[in-house]
Amino acid sequence: MNICIGFLFSLTGITSLTEIGQYRAAVYALEKFQKDNSKSNITFTFEARDIRSDPIESYRQALDMACSGIKVFVGCYTSACRKAILPVLEQYDCLLIYPALYEGQEIHPNVFYVGEIPNQQITSLLKFTIEQFGKKVYLIGNDYVYPRYTNQQIREMLYELDGKVIGEKYVPLGHKEFSTYLEEIKHSSSNAILSTLVGESILPFYKMYYELGFNPEEMPIISPITTELE
Structure with missing residues (x-):
């Protein structure tokens, strides 16, 4: 058979x-x-x-x-x-x-x-971020179901942890130009960037992050979705 x-x-x-x-x-x-x-x-x-x-x-x-x-x-x-x-x-x-x-x-x-949902994964990530870097988080993701629904839950989790969302931006799937967004983030009071970017948007975002001189020890990128593969 x-x-x-x-x-x-x-x-x-x-x-x-x-x-x-x-x-x-x-x-x-x-x-x-x-x-x-x-x-x-x-x-x-x-x-x-x-x-x-x-x-x-x-x-x-x-x-x-x-x-x-x-x-x-x-x-x-x-x-x-x-x-x-x-x-x-x-x-x-x-x-x-x-x-x-x-x-x-x-x-x-x-x-x-098969995979995790936010309260199985992101809660511990946010606790670590707040303890190590600070309470102010900037959210950036692609504009589709997963990032928007996940960020809704992240806002609630941050509120319970006495944290704060400093900004929230969404870009189309496949978007590759991030200089404007990262300049805004750089001059904000954010302590960390939480990325729900996927696919072709990931590499250009990380590359521009380093080109603009971000210090990962002061304002890191944290992500529940970026893997070693990307």
Whole structure:
């Protein structure tokens, strides 16, 4: 018996930097599982689709694979892409294994959420930041579901910790010019920058941060989402 799993990752597009790594990890995990269970009567294969960091494309590809009989999916890194395929999961009774941290505020019977939500991750990060650097935090992120919903919760967490949001800015996905934003942050009273930038925005932001002479010991960038891969 063979079971085919649908991989929905952005192999191109603005979040592909992160998602290619997730795709490779998923392939590795499946291959290792097959090797460790080589005597089983059940085999697993996969079909990969490039969702191109686009919720509409995510829906199209998920629908096409669901129509072909695939019942289990892995991927959809951004919350926008995850939410886009929920109607497909419901209509065809499929399961999505969602491999990323996310903003919470959603429980769906057709989704298995693997990653952390803010109160499992960001609370300890904010406590550390306030203890080590100060209570004033500047929020910057891309303009989509995860950063906005996460920052709503960060505001509440900071309030409980007697902290303060000094500024809050959102840029389009793929945005790469940060000199104006960082100049504003540099001349603010912020003690730390909390970044929920993703994909192609991450590297230009960090690069400009150093070019403008920020001191990481005085005003560091903290992030719940940037990884070693980026």
